[in-house]
Amino acid sequence: MIDLLASLGPASLSLGGAALVLAGTHALAFRAGRRQVVRSGPATEHETRPEAEDDADEDTGWAAAAPPQPVLVVDNDQPARSALRALDAEFGAVPVYVETLLRQIEGVKTDAEAGIALVIHEVDAINGQARDQIGRMHASLDGSEALARSSARPREIIGNLQATLDERTAQIRTNFDSLSELAQEFQSLRPIIDTMAAIADQAYFLSINAAVEAARAGSAGAAFALVAGEVRALSKLTQNASKEIGAGIATFTRRMHEELDRARPQAEGSSCELDRLISELNEIQGNLATAGQELSSMIQSMDGGHRQMVERLSTILGHVQFQDVICQRLEQVGEAIGELGDHVCDSVASARLGKPPPAPSLDERLQAQQSRYVMHSQRAAHAQVTGDDVQTDLAPRIELF
Amino acid sequence: MAKTIMIVDDSATMLLSLRSTLEMNGYKVEAASDGQAAVDRLATGIKPDLIITDINMPRMGGLDLIRHVRGLPAFRFTPILTLTTESQTDIRDQGRRLGATGWLVKPVAGPALIGVIKQVLPGG
Structure with missing residues (x-):
């Protein structure tokens, strides 16, 4: 991966509660629940956001993105440059990490499908044997009636x-x-x-x-x-x-x-x-x-x-339909993970160029996930995290029109 | 004579389990892996007594399939059941407007499915 620091030049970094400040024309700020690359202009002095604001963001998790602004600016801070270099290496592993997760999900789906197929095969075999026996029994019944x-x-x-x-x-x-x-x-x-x-x-x-x-x-x-x-x-x-x-x-x-x-x-x-x-x-x-x-x-x-x-x-056989339900949820989780990975990589690339993260923001992407849900259980899980209201699923599972 | 049921789903395991369930209950089964495949099968001249379709599928989804089938004179009155994870009311209402006969949310126990089928099939 290209050295992030090389493209950033003097920059500022806030990672979690810790603040690293670099002198330069761009500042990269990663905060819990929000990721932004901000242009800070020449930074020759410390600019520190109030701690209370950070807390507020962490409380709300995926709160709406605030206008880009530098967090900390420190000239020629060697430890900060080292930290950014390490962070750059970390982000370089994101695609592999994401791909690994997606492969794992795909593996789960494949294994589940193979297992369910075996179960169905066995059920078919049992039914086939029983049907043969019933056939023979019916022949006997015909014989007994003739008798x-x-x-x-x-x-x-x-x-x-x-x-x-x-x-x-x-x-x-x-x-x-x-x-x-x-x-x-x-x-x-x-x-x-x-x-x-x-x-x-x-x-x-x-x-x-x-x-x-x-x-x-x-x-x-x-x-x-x-x-x-x-x-x-x-x-x-x-x-x-x-x-x-x-x-x-x-x-x-x-x-x-x-x-x-x-x-x-x-x-x-x-x-x-x-x-x-x-x-x-x-x-x-x-x-x-x-x-x-x-x-x-x-x-x-x-x-x-x-x-x-x-x-x-x-x-x-009706119960094994759970596998299809789980697979659909896994597919959506996989898509979301892929989208997250892409967004992180795009954001890092933007940061290298001194640009803000690409739209839509991660928060907007998460909101958009809701429109892709098809199951009440998906919406309920989402609402548990975001604190949104989720409507009770009152529609009958079987309805004839 | 055994009634023929067409099942449409992009999940291979769903097709397998539905085929087994229906066949062991005495029905003949025609399977299609999405809406377009179902349309192609219907074009060959088969005439199922009932269609059971998923909603979210590649190429052609269940709602489009219902719309297409209702446009075919031979299938205007053929019962169509959806069997889907889709539980959103507006999608369900859309299915109803397009001419679906019933809406079943996965998973549905075999006996319950057979009960619904007997209700909607002409002559049980």
Whole structure:
């Protein structure tokens, strides 16, 4: 950096509360809250501003710029020249300092953007996984609904089977009863057969008596003896037939009762077994229907859970908007720092030429910052420093027109 | 059929987060990085059901975008929401006069944003 002292020549300097005075035609005055380069004219005597005025400026911070005037003027003050040389070196570092700050701000923004992008990426991944799961669950839901629909058909089949079985069972019972009645009717034929046997016995005895009487009649009874013989033979045949029929009826009815007694438990057992199978089928079908309903209910519950998760993820994504808000504030701070750096450098350059700082003044620049604020929080922070009134932010954050 | 929402913001992270929020809530998203990019996208023939735009953007800001969109017959009644850090009343009033449907100041929680979208979208 060009030596500031070389361009200044004899000058005066007031830095904070300390006063340095140089002899010359220009005076450079830096005061807290105000920066001015003032032309002092030939300065051969001390000119010291009242201390109270300095205090007043410091109290108000960025007060309006006062007319340029020399603060202290001292001829050939070596320590002051050294101080100005050091100050010149300090100002030379301002651009680097400012650039460093701006780079830091840019780095913060970049890091924040990268971090937020990762967060959003993860949120997307979580949502993607959840969405896939929901897709699979919905496929399962479709399956369970199909299961519930298809379970209605077995129920119908089982109902028909039960009705058919009941009908058949009733029919078998009727058949058994009919066969029992038939056996009883066969049994009731036995007395008739016995009567026939008794008649045959009686005929046999009559035929013997007839043969005896025919023999006693001699030749006159020869023909009658022949008839008596035939009657005896016929009665004998009838006797034998009656016995055989009686025995047959007895055997038939006994065997029929035996077969009925043996078949009835088997038929009833088969019916019970079919009843048990149908009952089991009914139970299985009921379980399937219940499982389908439970699966459907569970999937719907998980679906609701996913909707809640989406809402929470949306909330997270809403919260990350703070990064955009912070970045905008940082951008404005960066612009202000850059403007400050430029103004300092321009002021120093002007001082070298013995000119006042360029317009607008720093105070005016700070005032102008207010018009660039977009957020209430920015205006509030500004007002905290300047002591200005700041209006309460009454506008709703969400407003539909 | 999913409704299409155009989002306009010069912040890449805002576009990312808005896209994620909207897509996970069942919307189709068209993104543009500033007002001019949005105008160019609309000129290609896409017809979003809703436009959500930032206000302070390079090239073309949100207010100019609203003015331009309201001048297009196809988008005269398309709802336009602003989502911005801009909270000044006069800017908000300007947006209202130009035809914005609503004004949202960042940050806005996802569910609240979705609630507003359902309010202004035709058919919810």
